Amino acid sequence: MSTTSPTALSASGLPSGVAGLSFAKGHGTGNDFVLVADPDGLRDLSAADVAAVCDRHSGIGADGFIRAVRSEHLPEGQAVLQSNPDALWFMDYRNGDGSISEMCGNGVRVFVHFLLEEGLVQLAPGDVLPIGTRAGLKTVTRTETGYAVDMGPWEFIFPDHAAAKAMDTVVNAGGLEVPRPGLSVSMGNPHTVVALAELSELAATELIKAPSVEPAPVNGTNVEFVVPAEPLVLDGVGQLTMRVHERGVGETRSCGTGACAAAVATRFWAGAGAPNAWHVRVPGGELGVRFLAGPDGREHVELSGPAVLVARGTLL
């Protein structure tokens, strides 16, 4: 018998804990989010609260939920403040099912746009804003057309697989004729990238159910299916098309950290001479990925793309 008490509901059917919250709805290349400002960290939202708000039928509907909290009010935020005292805002990111993720690449652009539109920060094109996340400090530059994010360094999750050039990870999904090799990459959060030969194969891949990944990264994985273009490079820029199944969500129209992982894996597979700039087409739009020398001496990944707010409201 369950010992958990049922969640109290307001008249709207949403958990009473979220009633009265002001929110904005936004997206980055079709990856959509509900955003709330909680500067003093007073709203302790449960996984059930977040899942109810993100429900596409009985809530607002979103792939993810983002709470804007001043970094000083969260232990993870205080840790980021030690590395950069100017990282005053922390992105508390949850997946649509209420689970926590370390990082969201589309989300961090929409988060900064939300802070700007709410008047919580001031940022002219060219200005840079440091942000705290569970994957550490990220610096976001406002551009003329959107935002560019220094996502920090990437890592192989199973470095021995990559070193041996052995594709020891096996991925299967509905619609694939045979299981495929995958390469697991961390962008702060876990990804497994699979290359397909044809756009028709990408379209036939069924992503209603989570693909199986063996061995899976310990905390689960987002899975990206990519088709490198033929020819791969146009005007010095690598070209990819991608679909994604997100951990804690399902298929989404875009994933920023996924686009970064896809560029990492495809550049690795392409070998010496592969470009350091990539253009990634996703069902919801287009993202840019670049590899740059980071201030810490490691190679960093930069993600660029748009961020849009589409609505404001109050949860009832």
Ligand SMILES: N[C@@H](CCC[C@H](N)C(=O)O)C(=O)O
């Ligand atoms: N859509 C995001 C990634 C969100 C988190 C992911 N589902 C996870 O669990 O790691 C992005 O744009 O990066």
